Amino acid sequence: MLDFSLTSDQRQMLETVERIRKDVIEPNAMRWLDGTFPYDNMKVLAEAGILGMTVPEEYGGMGASVLDTVLVLEEIAKGCYVTSMAVLGEVGVQCRIVATYGSDAFKQKWLPKIASGDCILAVCMTEPNVGTDLGNMTTNAVVKGDRVVINGTKTLISRVEEADVYVVFTRVNGVPGSKGIGCVLLEKTKGLKQTGRFQTIGGEHLAELQFDNVEAPVENLVLKEDSLRKLMSAFNTQRCLNPAICLGLAESSLEHSVRYLRDRSAFGHPIGDFQGMRWKVADMLIQIEAGRGLLYRAAATADPFPEPTLAAIAKVFVNEMSIKVCSEGVQVHGGYGFLEEFAVARNYTGVRYGTLGGGTTETLRNLIGRRLVDRMDLESGIAGLEFF
Numbered sequence: 001m002l003d004f005s006l007t008s009d010q011r012q013m014l015e016t017v018e019r020i021r022k023d024v025i026e027p028n029a030m031r032w033l034d035g036t037f038p039y040d041n042m043k044v045l046a047e048a049g050i051l052g053m054t055v056p057e058e059y060g061g062m063g064a065s066v067l068d069t070v071l072v073l074e075e076i077a078k079g080c081y082v083t084s085m086a087v088l089g090e091v092g093v094q095c096r097i098v099a100t101y102g103s104d105a106f107k108q109k110w111l112p113k114i115a116s117g118d119c120i121l122a123v124c125m126t127e128p129n130v131g132t133d134l135g136n137m138t139t140n141a142v143v144k145g146d147r148v149v150i151n152g153t154k155t156l157i158s159r160v161e162e163a164d165v166y167v168v169f170t171r172v173n174g175v176p177g178s179k180g181i182g183c184v185l186l187e188k189t190k191g192l193k194q195t196g197r198f199q200t201i202g203g204e205h206l207a208e209l210q211f212d213n214v215e216a217p218v219e220n221l222v223l224k225e226d227s228l229r230k231l232m233s234a235f236n237t238q239r240c241l242n243p244a245i246c247l248g249l250a251e252s253s254l255e256h257s258v259r260y261l262r263d264r265s266a267f268g269h270p271i272g273d274f275q276g277m278r279w280k281v282a283d284m285l286i287q288i289e290a291g292r293g294l295l296y297r298a299a300a301t302a303d304p305f306p307e308p309t310l311a312a313i314a315k316v317f318v319n320e321m322s323i324k325v326c327s328e329g330v331q332v333h334g335g336y337g338f339l340e341e342f343a344v345a346r347n348y349t350g351v352r353y354g355t356l357g358g359g360t361t362e363t364l365r366n367l368i369g370r371r372l373v374d375r376m377d378l379e380s381g382i383a384g385l386e387f388f
């Protein structure tokens, strides 16, 4: 039997996060629109154990599932896009890569700090000339005795200034193509140079980072060449967490819209009396609930990472749905919906990130199409695909 109910632990966790959202996160959402990192919110969330939720229990975390993480990010995003993105950096794929592939020494040193909120993580994949096409990245890590030496440039990276640990996707020993990609866990070190800073329309800033003969102990080369498949498998987690943020933003826009329909009047009536307005919020809810179903199902398949096709379907649908829903939220608010001080305006700019990060919607359609055209057995049809 399909069970759509949340456990009592999940409900309790969500009540805690909802209280923090309403008391702390939502009232301060305007503070982070200029690229300032939301340390104050992170401190409160760390005290509640949220930042360490995906750290395994033996290292002081909660060992939370991907679905738990989806629920929490969705709730935080309802209050503030920038904060949800900062939290994503702690509870997302980078923490799972450290916990799954890190050496014992690295895990002993850093996982308790991630759990307590004392370590900020960054993930470095994108390069100036390579984003989607990861197999062509040029950053290279060469093993020299007991050291690994990295050279290259990464760009559009979140939390560069704040990070203590960088999860760096890199070519290893110059091996060409997708087969050459591995991963180094890097502590903040002198050779790292920030060479650019970019303000996003969502509020957070991104940066460019140069690796100039940056060295790490060879045991921090946690995935050697030919590991892209393993790394991408871990990345299916991110393909559920990115849409969790989009879902929360869409929900926020809907809730604010319903309130506005009651409070705002035109032609002598609350605008919620107009059928055209009621149909807007009805459609917003229909879309949100369709997306929520897809996303929770994909997240629930995690073992330890979500099923790739379901994660891709959920991400594409929720990313595109939430852009439409957040746009309708602006429309419902008339001209006020265009002012930064209105949550619907901030949701509208923040949500635009969804189709770009964590695998673009075009790449994910390629993945879904490939699985259908190359792999579907015509006898069993879609019922024969891996996820049924």
Ligand SMILES: Cc1cc2nc3c(=O)[nH]c(=O)nc-3n(C[C@H](O)[C@H](O)[C@H](O)COP(=O)(O)OP(=O)(O)OC[C@H]3O[C@@H](n4cnc5c(N)ncnc54)[C@H](O)[C@@H]3O)c2cc1C
Pocket (backbone or CB within 6 Å): 122, 123, 124, 125, 126, 129, 130, 131, 132, 133, 155, 156, 157, 158, 159, 200, 202, 206, 353, 356, 357, 358, 359, 360, 361, 362, 363, 366
């Ligand atoms: C807010 C934000 C935060 C980010 N944080 C990080 C971070 O922390 N770390 C990090 O490494 N990166 C980060 N990024 C970068 C992000 O991961 C990349 O922007 C993304 O992977 C796309 O790469 P690109 O921008 O180089 O686009 P490109 O790869 O150049 O793509 C351009 C367009 O071409 C399309 N395209 C490319 N190939 C194909 C194809 N085969 N078929 C069809 N269409 C295709 C793409 O879908 C896209 O629409 C962040 C981006 C944003 C917006």
